[in-house]
Amino acid sequence: MSYYSAEEMKKTLKDYPKFQKRLYCRGFLITNEKQNVNLEYPFYANWKEETIGHSFYMYTHKETYAYTFEKNQVIHFIIGHAYDPYNMLVNENEILKKLASAREKSEADYWDAESNLTGVFCVGYVTENQIVYTTDCAGMQLVYHGIIGDKLYITSHAKLVADLKGLKQPEYIERLTTNKYWHYWGTWLPGDLSPFDELKRMVPNHFGSYEKKQNSIEVVRFYPTEKIVETKTQEEYENTIHELGNIMSNTMECIAKKWPEKKVSISVTGGRDSMTALSCANKVYDKLHYFSYISNVDESVDAYAAKEILAHLGLEHELYEIPENWDGYKDLPVFKKVMECNNGCIGANNTNDLKKRLYFTENPPCDMEIKSWVNEMGRGWYYNKYNKKKFPQYPYASYWRAMHKVYVGKYLIKETDNVFAEYLRKYYDKKTFDNLSWLELYFWEFAWSGGEGIFLTTEHRVSYDITIPFNNRKYVELMLTVPLEKRKVDDIPIDLITYMEPRIAETGITVHDISHTNFRAFVVRNYLEIFSKIRFGRKREKF
The missing domain is CATH 3.40.50.620 (HUPs)
Incomplete structure (x- = not known):
């Protein structure tokens, strides 16, 4: 496996232009730093620009759906597609109107309305000083987010931002993805990591909130807030x-x-x-x-x-x-x-x-x-995968690491345990695991x-x-x-x-x-x- 630099890909795609539109296909980028969506790498005029609010730009691949709706100086957006089987809504503009009305009632009403949605999407809203965003139920629309310098980046493809900002993969990612056991159980990273330190994966059931004045991202869990109770009869x-x-x-x-x-x-x-x-x-x-x-x-x-x-x-x-x-x-x-x-x-x-x-x-x-x-x-998937009747009541970093992939060698085991320990600290507490089993949340x-x-x-x-x-x-x-x-x-x-x-x-x-x-x-x-x-x-x- 190789890392392909922006310069190398420029040369390759110049010789094979038919693949330019497949690069970061159906992708998106939200940022407060204006980009040049021209004929050059990596956009190749296959992307379009839309301003959302006074501070943010939304860039979407030509095969990406994107919708906005403004109400009372709040701009609501959906990138991707969504439909609401509880209210039989299939038009994203109607869905955004419903989300806007719910938000005016309360934040809890907004997230309840958002939980009605099915599809593959990134959804959120922009106010004068803030942008709030999340992914769909199970994170099928991959969303990475982070601050680079004093600019916010929210994107579907981490390497798109790496190409634009000259980011480099850290040593841990390089050693992890080139070790001989890496291909077992799929190529996916531990915790909320992206291939680059500057970006993190948006974890489902949370939203990101970026405050322009503080130039910081706060990640907040909005689900589950109550214990999920099993049926009895x-x-x-x-x-x-x-x-x-x-x-x-x-x-x-x-x-x-x-x-x-x-x-x-x-x-x-x-x-x-x-x-x-x-x-x-x-x-x-x-x-x-x-x-x-x-x-x-x-x-x-x-x-x-x-x-x-x-x-x-x-x-x-x-x-x-x-x-x-x-x-x-x-x-x-x-x-x-x-x-x-x-x-x-x-x-x-x-x-x-x-x-x-x-x-x-x-x-x-x-x-x-x-x-x-x-x-x-x-479907109780992990019980069947391991043929286990019982798992620990609460998780710990080394257990998640051993469930994730095959890790052999002191460096990768130790560093990956650090990643999962930080992930558990950042996103979970005892109440969350009491509301819903940690195995289901894993x-x-x-x-x-x-x-x-x-x-x-x-x-x-x-x-x-x-x-x-x-x-x-x-x-x-x-x-x-x-x-x-x-x-x-x-x-x-x-x-x-x-x-x-x-x-x-x-x-x-x-x-x-x-x-x-x-x-x-x-x-x-x-x-x-x-x-x-x-x-x-x-x-x-x-x-």
């Missing part, structure tokens, strides 16, 4: 399943209504998450499309299971096979550079994924993919945002845009009211599919994750138990 559980089904049915109606002129497709497999999305689309089957792809042998099982289920429902299925040989692959080395710049040069994509993304960039299967991510939050605020958020923002959305119907805070909270024992055995998706579309359940087709085996669980569990105890003299943090 079978009747309560069944009512919860029905409520989840109604919300998701509304969500699918919103999606169908939002992009009537576009080809909107559910990416389907035989897995429970995509089948949940499919079952909840039963009122709008005729308005959506359905596709699967095969880029390696393992994916064929998913694709053909999806084909059989869709045939049972009488729905047309589009199957895309990524060719082994295609003339466009001759440009793969250049595309690889662009993709690595998009993720901040913290790791190389594997060749199969690169081929898939490049092929779909020139042969997109849809305009908007409905992706079934985030639903896993309701999955929600760290693994999903820090891991899948970077993949979605910097890799998946390079080819075409993506929406995530399960990416809604109130929906996720409702899933977490289901008792853990039910979630661990996938009762939510099983019962939701049966309730919403029993014909899917009739097929009896279920695709299981072949990578999850008892042996693998044994290996990762033992790694966790052994390496979490290695702390090189550091005391275990207490809550």
Whole structure:
């Protein structure tokens, strides 16, 4: 893995101009330092500028949606796309009006209204002296923020700011991302780190508040504020399943209504998450499309299971096979550079994924993919990954480090423990963990945002845009009211599919994750138990 400087990328993209628009694709930048959005690197005239308030500029890639609404000298904004399945709102301008009215009542009302929103977005507002901003429910829209000199930068792509300001990766990031175990369990950074010291990742369920006079950022948690209580009776559980089904049915109606002129497709497999999305689309089957792809042998099982289920429902299925040989692959080395710049040069994509993304960039299967991510939050995922019945009541830095990735060697273990200790201190307290289990918050605020958020923002959305119907805070909270024992055995998706579309359940087709085996669980569990105890003299943090 290499770090590609701005000068090197200028030369590369001068020779291969067709990839200029893929650099920091669907990205954004908010700053109080004016930029020159011209024909030169890194913007290449593919970005537009809008002034928000008296002090800030909003720069967006030409394929990025951006909306503003002003009321009583407060400018509200959404970058990306959003819809509200609770009030059946699909127009961002109407959503911004509702947010503006809620804010005038109280800050709590504003965040409650924001929690109605589904989609992939950065949202916030600007007053005379302040800008407030956050990411979506699970941080699927990656947001980095920081102050460089006396200027604020909020962005989707950390290396965009690095290119503009001449930032360098610190020694820790260089050593971390070049160690031989780095590629295990995905390329994502610990804590709230970005590839550069000057920027941090925006953690979901928090907002950033920048005060112009103080020239400082305050990060404030706005959720959860109360303890999430599990259902106690079978009747309560069944009512919860029905409520989840109604919300998701509304969500699918919103999606169908939002992009009537576009080809909107559910990416389907035989897995429970995509089948949940499919079952909840039963009122709008005729308005959506359905596709699967095969880029390696393992994916064929998913694709053909999806084909059989869709045939049972009488729905047309589009199957895309990524060719082994295609003339466009001759440009793969250049595309690889662009993709690595998009993720901040913290790791190389594997060749199969690169081929898939490049092929779909020139042969997109849809305009908007409905992706079934985030639903896993309701499934007791880590208990199953490790085959563990019990975790510590409260976390500590070395435990999060051992859950994150494979760390070997004193330097990386010690420095990473420092990162996670600061992360825990900065974002969590005992009350927060008493409101919601730390394991759920690890999955929600760290693994999903820090891991899948970077993949979605910097890799998946390079080819075409993506929406995530399960990416809604109130929906996720409702899933977490289901008792853990039910979630661990996938009762939510099983019962939701049966309730919403029993014909899917009739097929009896279920695709299981072949990578999850008892042996693998044994290996990762033992790694966790052994390496979490290695702390090189550091005391275990207490809550």
